[in-house]
Amino acid sequence: MSKIEVKNIYKIFGKNPGKWIDAVKQGISKEELLAKSGHTLGLKDISLSIEEGSIHVIMGLSGSGKSTLIRHFNRLIEPTAGHILVDDTDVVTLGRKDLEKFRQKTMSMVFQRFGLLPHKTVLDNAAYGLSIQGMSKTDAHDKGRYWLDQVGLAGFENQYPHQLSGGMQQRVGLARALATDADILLMDEAFSALDPLIRREMQNQLLELQAKLNKTIVFITHDLDEALRLGNRIAILKDGELIQEGTPEDILLSPDNEYVAAFLQDVNRGKALNASHAVNAPRLTLTMRARPAHAIERMKQYDYKFAPVLDGKAFAGLLRLSAAEDAVRAGLRDISSKVEEARTVSADTNLDAVLTHMLQSTAPVVVTGDNDEFVGLMSRARVVELVSPAIEGGNGDGSRDVDGNATATQTPAAPASATTERDDTPEPPEGAIELDESLKNKPEKAPGH
Ligand SMILES: Nc1ncnc2c1ncn2[C@@H]1O[C@H](COP(=O)(O)OP(=O)(O)O)[C@@H](O)[C@H]1O
Ligand SMILES: [Mg+2]
Numbered sequence: 469m470s471k472i473e474v475k476n477i478y479k480i481f482g483k484n485p486g487k488w489i490d491a492v493k494q495g496i497s498k499e500e501l502l503a504k505s506g507h508t509l510g511l512k513d514i515s516l517s518i519e520e521g522s523i524h525v526i527m528g529l530s531g532s533g534k535s536t537l538i539r540h541f542n543r544l545i546e547p548t549a550g551h552i553l554v555d556d557t558d559v560v561t562l563g564r565k566d567l568e569k570f571r572q573k574t575m576s577m578v579f580q581r582f583g584l585l586p587h588k589t590v591l592d593n594a595a596y597g598l599s600i601q602g603m604s605k606t607d608a609h610d611k612g613r614y615w616l617d618q619v620g621l622a623g624f625e626n627q628y629p630h631q632l633s634g635g636m637q638q639r640v641g642l643a644r645a646l647a648t649d650a651d652i653l654l655m656d657e658a659f660s661a662l663d664p665l666i667r668r669e670m671q672n673q674l675l676e677l678q679a680k681l682n683k684t685i686v687f688i689t690h691d692l693d694e695a696l697r698l699g700n701r702i703a704i705l706k707d708g709e710l711i712q713e714g715t716p717e718d719i720l721l722s723p724d725n726e727y728v729a730a731f732l733q734d735v736n737r738g739k740a741l742n743a744s745h746a747v748n749a750p751r752l753t754l755t756m757r758a759r760p761a762h763a764i765e766r767m768k769q770y771d772y773k774f775a776p777v778l779d780g781k782a783f784a785g786l787l788r789l790s791a792a793e794d795a796v797r798a799g800l801r802d803i804s805s806k807v808e809e810a811r812t813v814s815a816d817t818n819l820d821a822v823l824t825h826m827l828q829s830t831a832p833v834v835v836t837g838d839n840d841e842f843v844g845l846m847s848r849a850r851v852v853e854l855v856s857p858a859i860e861g862g863n864g865d866g867s868r869d870v871d872g873n874a875t876a877t878q879t880p881a882a883p884a885s886a887t888t889e890r891d892d893t894p895e896p897p898e899g900a901i902e903l904d905e906s907l908k909n910k911p912e913k914a915p916g917h
Contacts, residue, residue, distance in 0.1 A: 471652065471684040472518035472541065477550035479536055479708075482507030485548040498707045510536040511708045514550070520651075521682040523674075525699030527689055532705040534688045538654050541686065542575045543567060554652070572601050576645035580657040582637045584629040584644075590616065591625035593640050597648040615643040619673065635666035642674075646681070653685045660689065671697055692731055696720065696740040704728055716740060721854075738820035738855045743813050743835045746822065746851045747844035753778050754787060756804040760795035763787060763803050776834060776842060777807045783834055783842035786810045812836050815843050819855050826851060 480488055480501075488496075488507050498509040511533050518524045526534050539545040540552055543559050552559040554574060562570055576597060584593045592599075595612030599605070616625060619639040629637055638658060645653055659667045671694065678685065689695050695702050696716040703713040712724040720740055723729040752770050754763050754777045767775050767789050774788045785807035795806050812834045813822055825833055826848060833846040 469520045470517045471520040471555065472516075472686070473551075473553040474514055474516040474518075474537075474540075475551040475553065477511050477514045477537070477540060477552065478548045479510035479533075479540070479545065480507050480548045481510050489548055509708050510545075511540075511547075514705075514708075514710050516703055516710065516713065518684060518686060519700070520684050522700040523678060523685040523687055523698050525687045525689060525695040525702045526705060527692065527695045527702055528705035529690055531707075533708040534690075534705055535656055536708075537705070538656055538686055538688055541652070541654060542571050542577070572597070572648065574650055575652040575654055576648045576650040578638070578641045578645045578653065578655040578658040580660050582629070582634075582641045582661075584637055584640055586629055588628075589625065590621065590627050590629065590632070590640050593629065594625075594643040594647055596644055601648070611647050612643065615647045616640070618646070618677065619643045633666070634662050635670060638662060638670060639673075642670075642677075646677070651684055653683050655685060655687045657688050657690070659694065660691070667694070674698065692735050693740070696735065704731070717745065721745070736820075737857075738823065739818050741819045741854050742815065743817045743819070743822050743846060744815035744837075744843065746819065746847050746854055747815070747835045748847045748850070750776060750842070750844050752776075753842065754803065755779070756784055756807065757802045760792045760800055760803055760806075763792045764789065764796065767792065774832075776810075776845065777803065778842050781842065782840040783810075783812065783836050786832070786834075810834050812840075813846070819851055822846065822851055823855060 478489060478492060479485075480492060482488070482505065485507065488501060488505055491505075492501065492509060492512060496504070501507055501509050514533075514537060516524075526537060528534050536545060540547055541554070541559070543552075543562070547560060550560075554570075557570070559567075559570065585596065588596070591609055591612050594616050595603075595605075595608035598608035598611055603611075613622075613625060616622060616639075619642050621636060621639050621643065624632065624636065629640065632640070638661075641658070659670045662670060674685075675698065687698055689698075696719075699716055701713065701715055702719055704711050704719070706727055712719060712728050719728065720732060720735070720737065723732055752766055752772060752775050754766065754775050756777060756779050758777075763775065767773070767787075772789070774786045777784045777787050786809075787803050787807050791806040791808070792803060795803055800806070810833075811825060811829065811831050813825060813836070815835050815837045822833070835843040835846050837843045
């Protein structure tokens with residue numbers, strides 16, 4: 469369900485914005501508007517749907533309009549045109565009294581420069597939003613103490629802001645925002661002033677808190693790694709325009725335009741993407757009860773040297789073709805006793821860690837989800853392509869060539885169609901030889917599992 473609906477917001481800064489709105493709607497550029505009228509185009513036709521309980525990141529370079537946009541949400545800025553619906557209330561039409569209540573109860577804000585009151589104690593700062601709402605000092609302090617504890621600052625209540633490090637000060641800012649119980653948290657570059665290590669700790673803490681609290685968080689950053697790490701969805705602004713909006717994967721895997729692609733160049737893809745992005749959907753799976761002869765028939769049909777075996781939805785292991793043939797010779801009723809353990813990684817393992825697995829062993833790697841559910845076989849070529857797209861020569865569908873070639877050259881047993889028809893082909897041909905090797909060396913379970 470959407471918590472915040474931004475509908476066609478325009479913001480023009482200057483003496484007479486109304487006079488220029490039509491020109492902006494007709495497409496006058498930011499530079500042209502400034503040159504002609506002295507007005508600054510802050511936002512142009514922004515529409516955005518922010519889901520309840522999600523972290524929605526707004527990203528863009530300095531001056532792209534991020535702060536302008538977020539300040540519309542609690543109407544610290546009035547739009548030149550457009551509407552903002554929060555829980556179906558149009559913020560733009562709220563009267564003064566209602567607006568005041570709305571600001572106190574529905575949203576709280578965390579600022580880049582912490583915004584703490586220097587002459588008040590940590591506890592008074594944490595309780596500040598509650599005091600403003602008229603809560604008694606005792607109750608406000610109880611609540612402030614609780615939230616300071618939640619952000620890891622128990623014991624610091626009587627200190628003053630200047631006695632704390634930057635990261636700790638921002639924790640006070642976070643505690644203050646959380647203490648009001650507002651459903652919506654607006655965070656404007658809240659972690660941007662912090663050192664990288666502290667920043668990462670704060671990101672972790674935010675994610676941990678969010679797992680418990682399920683707030684709707686609008687998080688502004690100019691840092692793509694931070695955006696990819698925190699955002700359920702990301703909106704990218706450029707010169708006041710929304711140029712792409714989507715999940716981190718959408719944005720990373722299919723940038724809409726050159727600008728976004730350029731942004732993505734330096735991103736740590738190995739951390740931002742995970743094993744689920746490098747899975748080949750299985751064409752063939754077997755059950756533990758499969759008859760050996762049937763298993764052989766199926767594997768030969770696909771020209772596979774092994775097949776994944778499932779027990780219900782869970783991954784049980786791999787069956788080699790030669791093991792299935794042994795089973796037939798031994799007159800076994802099913803394949804269950806011939807299934808062998810394989811390396812697994814969970815779907816949320818980031819690609820950096822997956823790469824480590826790949827370097828440790830050439831055995832096939834199986835990707836599993838919750839409760840060991842079988843997701844698919846990992847594509848080595850896809851991992852390499854995703855982590856460093858530049859290496860692949862970047863000719864759009866290079867993946868197929870590289871993958872196909874790799875399969876064809878390494879594996880004589882690869883089907884002739886491997887190069888043309890490999891979209892949903894798991895990589896048994898590649899793994900087929902390697903599995904035998906790995907089995908000699910006793911496959912270990914992946915440590916990340
Ligand atoms: N009060 C204002 N008056 C005039 N121009 C403004 C005002 N606030 C912001 N702007 C302009 O609007 C654009 C967006 O600014 P801002 O939202 O602060 O960007 P960001 O937060 O992405 O760095 C910039 O060109 C900025 O100069
Ligand atoms: Mg800003």
